[in-house]
Every structure is written in C-alpha cells, then in structure tokens.
Amino acid sequence: MAGKIGIATGVFWNEYGEKCIDKLAQIGYDALDFSMYTDGHKRLSIFDESACAVDKYFSSIKKRADDNGVAVVQTHLSFPIDFDTDEECKIIVDKLLPELDASVILGAPYVVIHPSRKKNGLNNFAEGVENYGKILSAVNEHIKGTDLLVCVENIPIYNKYKYCRVQGACTRADDLEKYVEKFGVGVCLDTGHAHLVGENPAYVARKLGQHLKIMHLNDNYGIDDDHIMPYTGGINWSQLAIALKEIGYKGDYCAEIDGLLGRIKKTDCEFMFDVASTNCKLLKKFRAEVER
Numbered sequence: 001m002a003g004k005i006g007i008a009t010g011v012f013w014n015e016y017g018e019k020c021i022d023k024l025a026q027i028g029y030d031a032l033d034f035s036m037y038t039d040g041h042k043r044l045s046i047f048d049e050s051a052c053a054v055d056k057y058f059s060s061i062k063k064r065a066d067d068n069g070v071a072v073v074q075t076h077l078s079f080p081i082d083f084d085t086d087e088e089c090k091i092i093v094d095k096l097l098p099e100l101d102a103s104v105i106l107g108a109p110y111v112v113i114h115p116s117r118k119k120n121g122l123n124n125f126a127e128g129v130e131n132y133g134k135i136l137s138a139v140n141e142h143i144k145g146t147d148l149l150v151c152v153e154n155i156p157i158y159n160k161y162k163y164c165r166v167q168g169a170c171t172r173a174d175d176l177e178k179y180v181e182k183f184g185v186g187v188c189l190d191t192g193h194a195h196l197v198g199e200n201p202a203y204v205a206r207k208l209g210q211h212l213k214i215m216h217l218n219d220n221y222g223i224d225d226d227h228i229m230p231y232t233g234g235i236n237w238s239q240l241a242i243a244l245k246e247i248g249y250k251g252d253y254c255a256e257i258d259g260l261l262g263r264i265k266k267t268d269c270e271f272m273f274d275v276a277s278t279n280c281k282l283l284k285k286f287r288a289e290v291e292r
Helices: 010-016 019-027 051-067 086-106 125-142 173-183 191-196 201-211 237-247 258-265 271-291
Strands: 005-008 031-035 071-076 110-113 149-153 155-158 165-170 186-190 212-216 253-255
Touching: 005 010, 005 071, 005 271, 010 019, 010 258, 010 271, 019 051, 019 271, 031 253, 051 071, 051 086, 071 086, 086 110, 086 125, 110 125, 110 186, 110 212, 125 149, 125 165, 125 173, 149 173, 149 212, 155 191, 165 173, 173 186, 173 201, 186 191, 186 201, 191 201, 191 212, 201 212, 201 237, 212 253, 237 271, 253 271, 258 271
Parallel strands: 005 031, 005 253, 031 071, 071 110, 110 149, 149 186, 186 212
Antiparallel strands: 155 165
C-alpha cells in the first residue's frame, strides 16, 4: 500500500484554520502533519482555553479531515522546550500534555518533539541530551495506553556565526540511534536538517532502518534552513529514494516547506495553494521512485 502524501499545516492554519483541509484535499493531499503552532512558531491559542474547548476544537478538525478523506499521520508539538531547572522542565511538560491529548483525538500515530537546545552547544552536549531525555521520559509516561509513538527529530543548531550549523544533542544519525535505544522512540528524518550539517539523508535513512517512521521532506542549499520544496535545492533525492526502498520504508511522505510558504504568504495567501499543488506533484514523483 502506497504511503500517503502530506504537508505541514502551520502556515495554512494561521490564515485559513480548518478550511485549509478542504483546499489541501482538493489539491491532492490525503495526509496532514498537524502543527500545534502557526507560522512564527506561535502555539495555537486554543490551548489557552478549557479542556472541554480543546476537545471540541480537535474533534471538529478530526471530523473535517475524515470527511475529506485526509488522515492526520503525525503531529508536531510546539517548541522551543528549552529549560535550565526542574521547575522550568515541569512547566514545559505541563504545556505539552494537552498537545499530546489533542494528537490522540486527531488519531495521529506519531508525534514529533523537538530537542532542547538551550544547553546543547558544543560545550554542553551531555546536558542537552539529559534535558531532552527528561522531556521524552515524561511524555512517554503520559501516552502509555495510547497508540501514539514519540519520534525524535534531527536538529542542528546555530553557532556564533549564525549561518553555520553545528552539532547539537540530536543532530546526526548516531545521536538518533542513541535516543531510540534509551527511550524506545521512533525517528523523524528532516532531510533539510541532515543536509545542513553535511550528512546525506540517504545515509541517515540506511543507518536508522526500521526505526525511521516519518519524515519532514524539504530542501535547502546547505547554508540555511530554507524549508523549500524537494528537488529545488542541493539534496540528491534519487539517492534517498534508493535508500528508503532498501530499508523497506512503509511510512508516509510529508513535506515541511513552511519557510517557502511563509515568504509567499507575504505577497499572496492564495498563491500558497498553487505552490502546495506543485509540491504535491513532486512528493508523488518521489514516492513513485521509492515504491516502484
């Protein structure tokens, strides 16, 4: 069975809310990577309301997606989740728990959580790992008994020169493997993030094998985190397709091109859907390469 074709909701949600599901379905998407934030990484305001209101809100989204034949195949929790003290850690965990409950309502099998980056610079790598682990442990405890699986994402960080990406606490394939072993999580491969630190996404896919559950498909030129469409930057997509085929990847194909869409939105919101349509065709081309 072919994997579904999906896209992150962030930028669309800010402008259209639930209505974007109708438009994206018409374009050809049958999956969503639901962001618990809008563009600019601002957490959805619904979480400031009552638990009852949150339940009603996400139940409505689930129904609209179902009516359009669209599945929420992953959710992406809000971030950053940076902290220094146990008290700050508790505040972050308390913020994430309603987002996890919302993910369950949406029927998502996977949830992506960014690593903490405040203490994981080149001189604080171990602390960054420890901080991320505290979050993962708390989240795993909360979702026991559900069908949700946490996925860690490869995230590089800026060094003092800003445009040069460096190693963080969860950046390369070797790092991801350690989290899988220690916390029983899956992995979300962000192709653009791998490319930024000079790690071929095809290598990462082979290294992770069956632990690779979902992807954030996007491209860049190896300089900044552009989040542009596949095939439009410096990544070798044919190599990645071969690697995914070799490991027997059975997941979906979700694009995360909010960087590109956010720039387009400043000129014409509706044009975002034209770009999304082209992106949908590119994802189908990529899927065909993997699954033929």
